[in-house]
Amino acid sequence: KQEVTQIPAALSVPEGENLVLNCSFTDSAIYNLQWFRQDPGKGLTSLLLIQSSQREQTSGRLNASLDKSSGRSTLYIAASQPGDSATYLCAVKDGGATNKLIFGTGTLLAVQP
């Protein structure tokens, strides 16, 4: 059974710092991995999607990497801003004949001004 874990559970950094969020998954047979952002009481905003054949994806200050064989992904945020404060979730699309997304436990990020 696929399990997705995110470390750390919470992170507080001063504005301007670069930071890395970690996501690990137990079964490497995935189709893709996606990073989301969730603001309090809101839905999900998709940040980056990496297909299983890809190593990384970039969007603005965000860079996500995927190492499928080791079951790891990282989300790198450059020059953090207070507006980046949110919960960040990673999710893997599990292998097999389903279309399921398995979500991680999330990292609560606070960027202090």
Added chain:
Amino acid sequence: GAVVSQHPSRVICKSGTSVKIECRSLDFQATTMFWYRQFPKQSLMLMATSNEGSKATYEQGVEKDKFLINHASLTLSTLTVTSAHPEDSSFYICSASKGGGLYNEQFFGPGTRLTVL
């Protein structure tokens, strides 16, 4: 774009009543729609997967008679929480996929906050 809406965004009801939540794909046809629930400070848990015109597939532990899902068209899926109780209070989020392919992305709605008194 790929926009998914949910209605209502927030609902408060009395224990024992039924509540219907709508999920719509606004600018694409969604072959498959998914329903998740999220408890405070927890991650999303998949409740069920629905394909247009067929019965929903429920995850283990989710009561299908309690959470009725209808996917009557390619742009609309509904989740009805029947005889709601306080323990059903949660944040319900739907997502929609443009196709049935395994590489297809899911697009998420803004969520519905259900509070059962």
